[in-house]
Amino acid sequence: MDEVKIRIRMSQSDAHYGGDLVDGARMMSLFGDVATELLIRHDGDEGLFVAYDSVEFTAPVHAGDYIEATGRIERVGNTSRSMSFTACKVIEARIDPSRPSAARVLEEPLVVARATGTCVVPKERQR
Ligand SMILES: C/C=C/C(=O)SCCNC(=O)CCNC(=O)[C@H](O)C(C)(C)COP(=O)(O)OP(=O)(O)OC[C@H]1O[C@@H](n2cnc3c(N)ncnc32)[C@H](O)[C@@H]1OP(=O)(O)O
Incomplete structure (x- = not known):
């Protein structure tokens, strides 16, 4: 998917x-x-998050930063869907202490967090 x-x-x-x-x-x-959203697209139901296997915070995030969060389904079980996630900073705020409104578009997205986890959509709710 x-x-x-x-x-x-x-x-x-x-x-x-x-x-x-x-x-x-x-x-x-x-x-x-x-x-x-992944579950709505895959199963027509919001589902439930049952567990995170791993979470890493790899760079700080500040007010004013723009964050892109992405995810994909890695494995489809009977009712479980294993997923991976990445959050990237694409615009950075607070770049100049003397100019609080200064900000810049990053040349490359900066990974600020990664995670893997599992969601469940009970059989009777799958469409
Ligand atoms: C999208 C985001 C939503 C949210 O954030 S919702 C808010 C937070 N989450 C909740 O409130 C959920 C609370 N938990 C529950 O209500 C129940 O708990 C569940 C309905 C999620 C699961 O209950 P049951 O269906 O009775 O569990 P089982 O039959 O033991 O397992 C169902 C499937 O889930 C896999 N599983 C269970 N625990 C784990 C785990 N700790 N890590 C990975 N997978 C797990 C199993 O293997 C199986 O999978 P297989 O149906 O495909 O065979």
Whole structure:
């Protein structure tokens, strides 16, 4: 199946730690939304996330950054669907402390988080 991608700007309300740092849970929330779309496309149902096998946070995310979260189904079981996810920063904010509104488009997307996990769509809900 095709990859699913969502793109979102981290707002000031996403900042949770000092220096407007965004918490890692926000990336997992994006992965949940990607998983939901994958399941709707595959099964016609939103399904449920049962487990993450691995989660890595590989670079900091700040308020004002633009994040692209992608995912794909790697394996289809009876009711389970194993998935992989990547979140990349494509626009970086906070690049100049003397100019808070300065930002730049990154030449290459920067991977900020990766994960693998499993969702379940009970048999009676699969379409
Ligand atoms: C898209 C995002 C959505 C969300 O974030 S939803 C919010 C968070 N998630 C939840 O609230 C879910 C709460 N959990 C549940 O309600 C139940 O828990 C489930 C309905 C998810 C599963 O319950 P049951 O169907 O009774 O589980 P089983 O029959 O033991 O397993 C079903 C399939 O799932 C695989 N599985 C179970 N546990 C794990 C695990 N820890 N890691 C990987 N796979 C797992 C099994 O093997 C099997 O797969 P096979 O049907 O294809 O044979």
